Amino acid sequence: MAVQKKLRAILTDEGVLIKSQSHHMFNKHGQLRNGDSLSLLSCLSCLDDGTLSSDGGSFDEDDSLELLPLNTTIPFNRILNAKRLNIDQRRLNNGKFSSDPFQAENVSSSSENDEVENRSLGNDKVQPQPAASEVHSLSNKNKWDSKTSSIEASPDSLHDAIPTLGMKDNQHLIELTFAVPKGHDVVPQKLTLLIDHVSKKSRTNPKSELTSSGVVEEILEKSYENSKRNRSILVIINPHGGKGTAKTLFLTKASPILVESGCKIEIAYTKYARHAIDIAKDLDISKYDTIACASGDGIPYEVIIGLFRRPDRVDAFNKVAVTQLPCGSGNAMSISCHWTNNPSYAALCLVKSIETRIDLMCCSQPSYMNEWPRLSFLSQTYGVIAESDINTEFIRWMGPIRFNLGVAFNIFQGRKYPCEVFVKYAAKSKKELKVHFLENKDKNKGCLAFESNSNPNSSSDILSTNNNNNKTKNELSPNFLTGDNFKLKYPMTEPVPSDWEKMDSELTDNLTIFYTGKMPYIAKDTKFFPAALPADGTIDLVITDARIPVTKMTPILLSLDKGSHVLEPEVIHSKILAYKIIPKVKSGLFSVDGEKFPLEPLQVEVMPMLCKTLLRNGRYIDTEFESM
């Protein structure tokens, strides 16, 4: 089959612009027609990105891939990798070809990075998967080479290619890998392009030429602006997570995106409950910059606890980012941080994300505080929701709806959970809270900027030094942790400080919901903390009591998906720094990040910017709280 003549492209500020005349090349499912090479490209510029819609509902998708307009751009935020394809120019110009004139060469990531590694932990090895519908511009005789993640062109295709290509000095044959939507997911796709390079440099100085490696580097720099390339990831899979589908979800949906992006991956499977604590506690942290939990929210909770129990916890929290690939039943971390509940889109967000420090919360209760206080990244709750979260486990088969049913059942039964609550406020009234939110929402305090990291190991957190006492730039950053960051301000062993307020006992004796949290979503359709911010140094508090009539409680519960429940006058909504809650009931529990905690006094304080995680655009998902 003849090579397509029109696969030429140029770099623009937005991405790689295909200067092709071809259209109608793909069928509705994104598969090539007649070996044509451009797929879905026009959709990329207006790409639906798997982000939850603002109401937290289903994913958008655009399956209408026909009628591609001309001059489409592959945006940099979709580009996973670029490699130059070596052609011996002289031989090309002389019209002679070797039998193997093409060699894929990855400038950004060594070929060993293209393989998923399996060095320890007795884990599975994952081979890079060819993209679902691979595309190559030269010929359908070309073969996928899983070792180099490249496409090998057959000599025949070169005969076809060369007269067409007729490469000039400023033209470069580049294999581009980028993410395209397919059904509900996003999958890697490859395309070989002849790029006419007009770099910014050569625009001002037409004589300055870039090599092919330079072109690849320019593409990769723009594709990974503010993000770290070639992450070294430990993926922890809870094989029981998400009704037993976590492993399959990871391998089929997330892994291809990570592998094609040049990430180095090792996999550990949890073999028993709480195994992830031990894995994080005993990990060789020098080997990884990221721990990705292919699970629900239970595994990131355990990983954070495990890191905290290490003697070198300061180094561990400085080095490793903890993130989630949503493969469990409760994926609040991914929805809040990657803005999606879909593992393939979350993987794309992971590779494109901005490393950010987020606040954690430290929980103390008498039965464990002398041993290890517990860190919590998501929430603590007491009352109706705690009971519904934990005590509906026996109806797990119902899925997330079991939780809503449990809440409604307990509320309409008029159940109360008397307690005493002491609070250190940061913004007590709803008006003060709004001011706090508006002042802090754009500060991006915890964002850790990356310098251009052409060398995979040269990210600012590892190497970039300046002359100030030979400290790394990161060490000089206010975001660098020291032992002081782990010290409690308010140990539970001391009396409640005098500047904490005791909440009105009329309210707390009638309490139904006590809920504190740090992330906006606590479940897929539950935007419980719409004003939560990653690193504002506060915890969001929401309280309701049984004096609210059922007629008012119903609309409150029904607005949890939109997050507007916090606006209801009957609902208490504050920003706080710390609290102590003393339950007065005889039986019951706390739920911390979805885990069962004992019914004992609980004291919690915010631990500012303790945990490195990965946030899309350095922010939590937009909750639209501002315009509520």
Ligand SMILES: Nc1ncnc2c1ncn2[C@@H]1O[C@H](COP(=O)(O)OP(=O)(O)OP(=O)(O)O)[C@@H](O)[C@H]1O
């Ligand atoms: N091999 C295992 N056997 C038993 N329990 C396990 C195993 N691996 C992990 N677990 C436990 O499973 C729990 C839930 O993990 P995870 O959050 O990943 O799943 P999930 O599908 O979201 O479920 P849940 O809704 O219960 O949170 C954790 O408490 C963890 O300790």
